[in-house]
Amino acid sequence: MCGKENLSRRETGLTKKLLDKDAKRLYCLDCLAQYLEVDTESLLEKVEEFRAQGCMLF
Secondary structure, three states, X not given: OOOOOOOOHHHHHXXXXXXXXXXXXXXXXXXXXXXXXXXXXXXXXXXXXXHHOOOXXX
16 A cells, blocks of 8 residues: 555445445555456456446546
């Protein structure tokens, strides 16, 4: 975890959606991608999918 402050809504939403809705540790996009062993582009695509589904986290 990089310690980045002021995470975006996208970053906090992804952490909660993909890891745990009550997550206490939040990840920036790059750290979340590394943690999940995926590329950041894949995560950004997931954000768009979740938005299209009406997810309120984004």
